[in-house]
Amino acid sequence: MKKNLITGLVLSVFALICGLLLSVVNMFTAPVIEARTEEKINNSIMEVCEVYKNNKDTYTIDKESIKHDEVDSVYLVKDENGEKVEVIYVVSAKGYASTIQMMISVTKEHKIERSVVISSAETKGDIKTHDFMMDGKDSLADFDKLSGSTISSKAVRKCFYTALDLSYEDLK
Amino acid sequence: MTKKENFLKGFIKENPLFVLLLGTCPALAITTSLENAFGMGIAFIFVLVMSNTIISLINSFKKLKELIQPVRIAVYIVIIASLVTIVEMIMQAYLPDLYNSLGVFISLITVNCIVLGRAEAYASQNTVSDSVIDGISMGLGYTLALIIISLIREFLGNGTITIWGDLQINLQGVFEFLHITPISFFTSSAGAFMVLGIVLAIMQAIKNSKDAKEKEAKKQEKEVK
Numbered sequence: 531m532k533k534n535l536i537t538g539l540v541l542s543v544f545a546l547i548c549g550l551l552l553s554v555v556n557m558f559t560a561p562v563i564e565a566r567t568e569e570k571i572n573n574s575i576m577e578v579c580e581v582y583k584n585n586k587d588t589y590t591i592d593k594e595s596i597k598h599d600e601v602d603s604v605y606l607v608k609d610e611n612g613e614k615v616e617v618i619y620v621v622s623a624k625g626y627a628s629t630i631q632m633m634i635s636v637t638k639e640h641k642i643e644r645s646v647v648i649s650s651a652e653t654k655g656d657i658k659t660h661d662f663m664m665d666g667k668d669s670l671a672d673f674d675k676l677s678g679s680t681i682s683s684k685a686v687r688k689c690f691y692t693a694l695d696l697s698y699e700d701l702k
Numbered sequence: 703m704t705k706k707e708n709f710l711k712g713f714i715k716e717n718p719l720f721v722l723l724l725g726t727c728p729a730l731a732i733t734t735s736l737e738n739a740f741g742m743g744i745a746f747i748f749v750l751v752m753s754n755t756i757i758s759l760i761n762s763f764k765k766l767k768e769l770i771q772p773v774r775i776a777v778y779i780v781i782i783a784s785l786v787t788i789v790e791m792i793m794q795a796y797l798p799d800l801y802n803s804l805g806v807f808i809s810l811i812t813v814n815c816i817v818l819g820r821a822e823a824y825a826s827q828n829t830v831s832d833s834v835i836d837g838i839s840m841g842l843g844y845t846l847a848l849i850i851i852s853l854i855r856e857f858l859g860n861g862t863i864t865i866w867g868d869l870q871i872n873l874q875g876v877f878e879f880l881h882i883t884p885i886s887f888f889t890s891s892a893g894a895f896m897v898l899g900i901v902l903a904i905m906q907a908i909k910n911s912k913d914a915k916e917k918e919a920k921k922q923e924k925e926v927k
Binding site for chain 1: 776781787798
């Protein structure tokens, strides 16, 4: 009995030392990882939102005011007077082999400005470079699916639908 | 076994992938480009050398060795898993592209049979310096095997060789010269199996011919006597 107790104690001591070591390393790497993710999101915002890219000094991005259950995050683009100009959604939907995450910007006229696939590990078809013909459209009528990747295309379509739907509520 | 022999054994004689056939799962999955093979190899060498060092150090204290005897596998796994997690965190922070392309296979180094196998079979019974040499040798041998497979697969499958990041050698001219397109079959997992099989067959053929020669030499020696 006593022997077992000592063995268990030794194992937990090892686990404790390893845990401490891991937390020390995590302390150093966590801020770097966070900064990198932030930078990636900022770059994607520049890519989908033309007005913000051109007026970086006067326009602001509001990151926290709106939260929806359907989307991962919402960024409101405001001009110098605080008027809402555009809304950018980060939406994810389940595709064929992975979860597709997209960033979609919607203008004040409820038209999609641009979209970019942030992450996907789909095995069939290249949805990252395919043009879904949605830029400047206000409905899904012209959605051009990627042939051969029906399920991935359905997920992308769902992302667009969610973004368009929510924009009526957010850009009031 | 001398130190030199110990160092050289991992490359061909006891190559973990080609001879011992350990760690085939990541070897088949990530060898789509040379860059991946390098990255995996570096991560693997770090984990193997560190785990060999720590485990042989623990086993060099007699009392501690007796204490952990009933739970030694658990202790080894705890140590290996934390080393792998450290590698994973550092890679995610400083080499995000590589981290994305290697994906889940970095965490799977934890259950790679080579690491645990070397810990149990070698490091726990040998001195620290021997274990370090063994770790480097086995790690380099594994990396070499990954590089060979990835070179064949990337060249035949894509017509390129990615050394690191944007540094890429374009060899598509070879395919244009032969009027064919790169054989994308080799980038799929089935192609990986085929490449591994062919390399294993070549290794075996070389070994067999060597053995035959040795046998013949021995026979002749006997006849002379």
